[in-house]
Amino acid sequence: MVYWHETEDVVPGPALAETIECDVCIVGGGFTGLWAAYFLKEAEPALDIRVVEAEYSGYGASGRADGFATPTVGKDLQALVEKFGTQRALEATQAVGRSILEIGRFLRRNKVDAEYEANDYLMVATSAAQERRLAEDRALAERIGGVAPSILSREESQAVIGSPAIQAATRVGGALVNPFKLSRGLARVLRDKGVTIYDKTPCVELERGVRSTVVTPGGRITADKVVLATNVHMDSFREFRRKVAPVWTYAMVSEPLTDAQLDRVPWAGREGLVEAKSLLTCARFTKDNRVMFAGGPVVYYYGRDRGEHNMSRGRAYEEIQREFLRFFPMWRDVRFAYAYGGTADVVRDYAPHFGTVGDGIAYGYGYCGNGISMTHLGGKVLRDLVLGKDSDYTRLLVVDNKDRKPPMGYPPEPLLYVGSRVVTKLMDWKDSRA
Numbered sequence: 001m002v003y004w005h006e007t008e009d010v011v012p013g014p015a016l017a018e019t020i021e022c023d024v025c026i027v028g029g030g031f032t033g034l035w036a037a038y039f040l041k042e043a044e045p046a047l048d049i050r051v052v053e054a055e056y057s058g059y060g061a062s063g064r065a066d067g068f069a070t071p072t073v074g075k076d077l078q079a080l081v082e083k084f085g086t087q088r089a090l091e092a093t094q095a096v097g098r099s100i101l102e103i104g105r106f107l108r109r110n111k112v113d114a115e116y117e118a119n120d121y122l123m124v125a126t127s128a129a130q131e132r133r134l135a136e137d138r139a140l141a142e143r144i145g146g147v148a149p150s151i152l153s154r155e156e157s158q159a160v161i162g163s164p165a166i167q168a169a170t171r172v173g174g175a176l177v178n179p180f181k182l183s184r185g186l187a188r189v190l191r192d193k194g195v196t197i198y199d200k201t202p203c204v205e206l207e208r209g210v211r212s213t214v215v216t217p218g219g220r221i222t223a224d225k226v227v228l229a230t231n232v233h234m235d236s237f238r239e240f241r242r243k244v245a246p247v248w249t250y251a252m253v254s255e256p257l258t259d260a261q262l263d264r265v266p267w268a269g270r271e272g273l274v275e276a277k278s279l280l281t282c283a284r285f286t287k288d289n290r291v292m293f294a295g296g297p298v299v300y301y302y303g304r305d306r307g308e309h310n311m312s313r314g315r316a317y318e319e320i321q322r323e324f325l326r327f328f329p330m331w332r333d334v335r336f337a338y339a340y341g342g343t344a345d346v347v348r349d350y351a352p353h354f355g356t357v358g359d360g361i362a363y364g365y366g367y368c369g370n371g372i373s374m375t376h377l378g379g380k381v382l383r384d385l386v387l388g389k390d391s392d393y394t395r396l397l398v399v400d401n402k403d404r405k406p407p408m409g410y411p412p413e414p415l416l417y418v419g420s421r422v423v424t425k426l427m428d429w430k431d432s433r434a
């Protein structure tokens with residue numbers, strides 16, 4: 001059971017049951033599709049926008065994310081600078097950083113309580129190799145003219161988050177949200193603004209033409225423009241076959257901590273905690289003072305298996321609990337009430353892709369596990385792509401064009417499965433080096 005799903009009741013909206021026409025049809029009601037609808041409606045209030053969602057908003061990755069809104073584009077800044085150069089990497093990173101603040105402003109203006117806490121997060125080192133990574137990240141930020149965070153000593157770090165595992169840390173600007181409440185609230189705001197969202201309405205076929213038609217079990221929508229925003233399901237559209245690997249990541253959420261348990265660990269600022277390694281470990285408080293701990297294995301299952309049965313794979317949870325006790329041995333008596341997972345959309349070049357196919361179809365995917373603030377920025381990119389505007393957003397490095405190609409496709413099975421095992425082992429090895 002996903003903890004966040006318990007924090008708000010859902011009554012799915014009506015499914016599509018007719019044949020209609022509209023200006024823009026968005027396929028997928030997660031953050032990508034909803035922010036695209038939001039910015040389009042803001043820019044052109046008269047547009048008739050329809051969203052078709054296979055389940056309900058927040059069912060996918062958006063409603064089960066760990067809730068860290070970070071200034072990250074794709075995997076990390078280093079990879080971005082190597083691939084795109086300093087200037088372009090900085091532009092994109094600053095734009096996604098602004099999205100963190102703008103999400104907070106959106107929530108306040110629209111009176112959506114998504115438990116937004118602008119607490120920053122600590123990138124923590126628990127080994128000499130991770131301390132080196134903090135120093136490298138800082139040097140890189142200094143070199144490119146970004147914000148270079150100071151490195152906190154062991155004592156300084158542990159005064160912020162009292163884990164004996166932490167040897168050093170940097171403070172990074174960011175916020176925490178309840179991602180499910182953000183998804184549900186955003187969908188509500190859109191409905192109030194006149195956007196129609198059809199729940200339980202999967203697109204089962206896309207008929208391409210001057211105006212494309214989204215075919216669903218109960219009806220059809222023909223639109224001037226279509227936006228594809230289905231994340232790990234992008235491979236059901238022929239242009240994106242094998243572009244995305246669905247990779248499972250797992251989390252556990254405790255029962256609410258007692259005052260006595262809370263008193264044992266100094267953590268007054270409620271910052272997020274992220275360990276400085278490739279296969280992330282992260283931790284945070286929820287609004288009701290549960291501790292959420294995520295990490296453990298990041299797994300690709302044979303044949304792109306995205307089935308919910310993968311939520312109950314026990315190996316991940318054993319590892320998460322081991323890691324939890326490494327960070328917080330004084331919380332040996334904390335009981336976990338929720339254990340769940342979700343699939344992140346990983347692409348071969350580890351950075352998101354936005355673009356158009358022909359004139360009428362736009363797309364956005366490839367967040368590699370860092371999508372909360374990036375989907376907000378992506379909403380503006382998609383708005384301008386749909387409206388055919390050349391803008392600062394459509395010139396960002398995340399947009400496919402003559403200079404930046406769509407990602408290479410993954411190989412077929414069994415090569416993808418074997419390759420994913422090798423890459424995970426390599427990352428594990430890199431992370432475990434002293």
Ligand SMILES: Cc1cc2nc3c(=O)[nH]c(=O)nc-3n(C[C@H](O)[C@H](O)[C@H](O)COP(=O)(O)OP(=O)(O)OC[C@H]3O[C@@H](n4cnc5c(N)ncnc54)[C@H](O)[C@@H]3O)c2cc1C
Pocket residue numbers: 027028029030031032033052053054055056057058059060061062063064065066067068069070201202203204229230231232233236249250251341342343344364365367368369370371372373374375
């Ligand atoms: C466990 C986990 C933890 C994460 N933690 C963080 C985090 O802390 N910070 C962060 O920045 N990012 C995090 N992410 C990544 C982030 O959640 C995603 O990048 C982001 O939510 C992607 O949004 P989306 O709208 O593209 O995808 P989704 O939210 O998956 O939305 C896609 C929607 O499309 C629907 N759909 C699929 N196929 C069809 C179809 N044929 N027709 C109609 N609808 C369809 C699905 O039902 C789904 O609702 C995490 C991801 C996971 C899985």
